[in-house]
Amino acid sequence: MVEFLKEDEKKLETYSIYFEPQFKPLGFPVGMDIELKENLIINIKPEFGYLRRGIEKIVEGMEINRVIPFIDRVDCSSGISTELAFCIGLERNFKINVPIRARFIRTILCELSRISSHLLWSVKLANALGMYNALHYCLREREEVLHLIETVTGSRLTPNFIRIGGVKTDLSDKHIDNLKKFLKSFRRKINSLKIFFLDNELVVNKLNNLGILTKQDAEKLEVTGPNIRALGISKDIRTDDNYEIYDELSFKVPIGNKGDCLDRCMVRIEEIEQSISIISQALYKMPRGEINIYREEINQSSENIFSHVECPHGELSMDISLNEGKITELKIRGPSYNSLFAFTKAAIGEEVENVELILRSFDICVCEVDK
Amino acid sequence: MILKDLIFKALYFLFFLFLGLYVIIYLYKKCIAHMQSRRGPLHTGFHGTLQILSETLKLLLKSPKLFLKDQDLPGTIGAVISIMFAIVAFLMIPLTEDIFLMDVEMSLPLCLSFIMVSCISAFFSINKVELKTNQITGLLDRMSTMLTFSVPLFISSIGPVTAASSFNLFEIVRSQSHFYNILYQPLSMFVFLFTCLLLWQRLPLDMSLKDSFFRIDYLSIQTGLNYLMFSISEYINILSLSILATLLFLGGWNGPNFLHPILWTIIKTIILQVILLFLYTIISKIEGFNRKINLNLVFFCSLSLLNLLIVIFVVLYLKPVFKLGL
């Protein structure tokens, strides 16, 4: 053992470790090249591109109505936000009228998918912390949410539900009763989530002051979503740039203080609570009416239609160009791309053993980074 | 005659060892599964009772590398040492007044020290992997935490010793015939149970897959017989520690007359095991040098020393007043 130490003492200045993309504890295929000095991190270089499917290229030359199932697969935990961004952009450009009942149904589905995405995040964080009880409880609750989405749309993660000018099918009375029952029992179950992550002193001592992201770094890298709300800056597209029915409902946008792992955890758990109140208000106010009035086809051409939407990971924006009703260019920009580089800045100066925890607290979805 | 008697007693005692092992491993798998809202082993035997047998058979039938060229000699030596010391520590503990194998003068510190040796001997069994600096520091870190957390274990067991004024396990249980020790020494029982948890080779000090990149886990390198011996020695340590806890704090085999005294010890150990399981599933990982020192010195040792003061006060002043037979 002494001989090993003598050889390696010369290399103790800085040395580097390479995490392979198949390294199972990280959870997704991103390779990392970490430079260390005496157990502390100096620099991280990420390597991505292993999940590229070429969605933006497949879609070229297709009609507008046939594009929607391909776009579902960009955001892997909540497929409905990209569909919404696509349809809102075209409706605003060509001035198409959307009936009110369809708008309510779209917001309800958006908030349901936000709940399921945040529950998936909490499952992965519990795995990194070593609390296998909380893992199974959160998975059990997520099954109910996905079952609700499946009764309405027909599929759990790729709904293919939103059309230009409205929605595919209507919510029946039975769906609304199931939703109300679910909301009643889910309010109590959120308290156990809070007890596991925010009340436990061992977890709080671990996540406190870990992986702090400074304000200058966040504004340079243009981070959006819960990652920047944990710093104290309140930027939310639901309140800044109104889309759908969010200006008629009242809800709070949770904000943090310092920008460490604990604040990001708290922001996401409080967002789940606000989603519950949004859904219950929308169910109360929803009027009766039609779902889809628009029956023509779009045959025009225009360039650079822009639209953006608040998806559970941040701000998702799209850039569409048409030519006689067929798509010539589609650009999707996911929020996890910026969070990945924000993670490399936040991890500088921390110990190597905490890499997995900091990575999980940023909630990165690799399907958005390479589409 | 004496040899025959001894062999008969040893077999009788080993029967209790295997019974205790089987019950503990089955409880471990089933209870944790129900806490996580899933079912444990279900298909082999009635509700999975025979699955432990099938797993041991599978590990026994893997090819033993005793006489081949690339045998893992340090691994087998480490495994044999750990299981031998664990079994000897178990054989020194008496189960009732009549069922015991050895009557040693200072049985309590001998038991505890043998358990510590069997836990630590596992780390001398690594020779196959190329080591880097960060992996060596991880190994040393883990060994040192086990050694340092044995200090509050020993200190907390001194409380019952002063109350009974002897190191012998028989005397400690006889002194609890009227009053169990837990009534005025709950602090030391708390400390004893928590350090039992930390000696367990899983959470909160476990080595998951991610840690195995930075540190070496001795258990992931072994196969077959070695793996079986290491994992069985863990469970024997847990069994003997929990029986020790009942003898020290819960009164041992004392109880009302309608049940045989052996049944009282068995019931009390099962209750303690279930409490230990619940605590084990809740605590998340403890990492970091400063946090461990804080837990160790500030929390555990101070509590156990406080408990010593209480015991001294009770023994000196309250005993002649109330004539409690302590």
Place this chain on the structure above:
Amino acid sequence: MKGIFRNLLVVIKNTFKRSVTVLYPQDRIIVPYNSRGSIRLAVNPDTREIICDGCGECVKACPLKLISVEMDSTGKVLKNFYIDISRCMFCGFCEEACEKKALKMNFNYELAEKKFSALRHNITSLTEYARPKIRKFWES
């Protein structure tokens, strides 16, 4: 230490609740009625004839172009109907485009086969679900 004891209470409550696992080959998971699974052609229960008449709307609607229809020499009677399920996305556009409700998506999710050629369905395997024995099994 209070938080750890609150955790204990939550865990103790949950040990006595029912477990969530489904013993798969014996029990089956309850899937909603309108979930998108395998594709089948509907059959009129009275006359035992296939409702589809080969209009070709579903051929235009599929974004991956997996459906193909063959007509008779007269041009009015359906001869054969091919779907390649190995590349299907289960999006549901074909079901939406059919006005006579001749093509439907079942809630069957066990679609694995041993040979690759079994995934290219023709008209006999698509109407297999109309047989009364198989319909009883899935709807019971």
